[in-house]
Amino acid sequence: MIRLARGLAAAGVLGLNRRNAQYTLALNPRHLYPLVDDKLRTKQLAARAGIAVPELYGVIEIERQVRDVHALMAPHSEFVVKPAQGSGGDGILVISGRSGDCYRKVDGELISRSDLEHHVSGILSGMYSLGGQPDRALFEYRVQFAPVFEAISYRGVPDIRIIVFLGVPVMSMVRLPTRASGGKANLHQGAIGAGIDIATGTTVNAVRANSQIGRHPDTGNPLTSIVIPGWESLLMLASSCHALSGLGYQGVDIVLDRDKGPLILELNARPGLNIQIANGDGLLRRLRRVERDGRDLASPAARVQFAREHFAAVVPSVI
């Protein structure tokens, strides 16, 4: 057991206690949390800073407005409804079209107008928000997924998570939905996490439920050596989120849109640690490296440069 602890320390694995004590508690001031916990505020902030986010169609804040939702969404045939303070992808409803008076969900199921109203009411009552406090419902642009992950995701939303420490992107992975995860990109629900080499933007290693896998269980396609187009711009986008939120240690979630390129989905003040397993590498050494040499890098470009130089994947793809 002690040997295991030493082994983890040698690999620079970051534990939950250390992440909390030395990174999130120390570098993420509490008053900034609402900025990232509330997706509406994140979105407004990002839009003001010129950072690309899915376009906001409208917000429903009080129960009385719920009936107006149909008029509000009339111009858009496709849209996404999500709680502003939701977590783990709960309460997100993706509408891909209409059929008469009904809305069509991505899986083809039709829901009535009152079903949609009920869903919005549920969001307002805080059904999906963190502490159960009243929430707002956001209506936004439905992302048209870039084809890069099409072969290795089962429905749902593959998103790219980049850990940004003091503005430097230190580690990254893409979360791929599976049939078992119900199309959700949550690792603990059975989604696949594939580590991405910061230097090249290539997937190097993939895990599911803590064990390495080579191919997607539903599509059968190889998970590694997928090159993400425009990797440099993704890193730039992630790096600029440091100034945006003010958080020293954060997880940036990005989706790739076919037409609009990378868009920021949300920021996370307490990003999980499973990304280390997906990359087959610990975070701690990279964080220390940034603390030592990467503090004074002024521009996002310099920070991205620093990251690509120092955080190239050490573990070649294992298949």
Next chain:
Amino acid sequence: MNMRRLYLLSGLLAGIALATFAYKSLVLGFPLLPDARSEYWNLEVSVDFTPGDEPVQVSLQIPESSSRFAVMDENFISRGYGLMTRRTDSGRQAVWSSRMDEGEKTLYYRARIRRLPAGGVGAQPPAPEVGVPEPDEVSGPLADAVIEEVRARSADTESLTRELIAQLHRSQPDENVALLLGEAPTGLRAMSVAARLLVRAGIPARVVHGIRLQEQRQLLAPVHWLEVLIEDRWWSFMGAAGESLPDEFFPWWRGDQPPVRFRGVTSQSYHFAISRSAEMAVTAAIEGGRIRHPLLAEFSLFRLPLETQAIYQILLMVPLGVLLLVIMRNVIGVKTFGTFMPVLIALAFRETQLLWGIVLFCIVVGMGLAVRLYLERLKLLMVPRLASVLIVVILLMAVLSLLSHRMGLERGLSVALFPMVILAMTIERMSIVWEERGAAEAFRQGMGSLFVAVLAYGVMTRETLEHLVFVFPELLLLVLAATLLLGRYTGYRLLELYRFRVLARE
């Protein structure tokens, strides 16, 4: 980093705790371990009668504190009756009276008796000569003859008393003694005669009526012995051999009176009952101990009223449970529902007993979860949904209590002690985890919570620990110091070693 400040603060707290602890235990002699000999007993007398046409008066002999026993928390249950307590020749008396009453009536007297650990068992310091009979003249010559005979065969008051008792208890007593005892003498009669004879001989003596402090005797009869004043101390003589009194005998009243006297009633009876009450043993140890220091004694928790003490006895154990919880969560990495839920459940286990507690907890949570998962389909809004779960939990608890009561399982009633809001929140969180992460994860976290609750129960019910934190509450500063330090523990959690094991390098 402010680590130095943290170490300093923790060190300071630990220092204060240990210094006070050392001073109290080494210098003041506060006991480190609960005294096994000291005990609490609950005493109850019930008096049944049917009032007649005249005003009713019932007088009951009630015990009083001595150097060996403390009588406290006295409680008289006597609806509709006037109550007065007074001192008489035979000790304390409670007198209930009523001008008019009808129908069968039961009056209760309840008290808690503490056996004090200190003090000699054989003799007591002089007390007022309660219950010493008046010398009577009627059977004078007869009595004098017996006294003379016994005196001739003894050396001092003690041997005289023994000899006298032996004479009176003989199966074939001699003529004079037989006349004094009358027909079919009882043990009580023999002791009563002995007291009168001794008084006549100029030796203060009295009959004592008491009970034996024994576990769970529902109907117990008073026992009787003799007390004789020898060299300013009352000595007890018991039984035919005049043995000294074992210390489990509790003296109740003295003299020739019966324990209860009735006036104006048509039928009457009375019962004594006694039961051990263990929860206050710690208090007993302390008060019987050597706490003489005025200041510290003043600030001791033992100055609080008994009920409040009982509450603090439980409350002071909570920090230990919480420390355990911190260790389990932050060092081991066990996942639990709600931060302090396991500790609160452990508190409930204290009342229900462990096995029953676990069974009841599983039943309530399991059934609540089933209902909650059904409610999920109704797509209720959050607050009404939580409220519904809470209502269901309370109904479940009521049904469980009813069922177990009907089946004669009184333990099931204690389900009411479960913190129902906590249970409702547990069910809510468990169902969310169930939805989001699957049944296996919900089950794992549920088991984790239960596991920590059982451990916390184990820690929080250790009698030695209970005694320590109650007598030395400053030790909780030590717990605080440890908790503060754990607040900056940045090492791996034990279960993380397993989680990240694939990443380990040689």
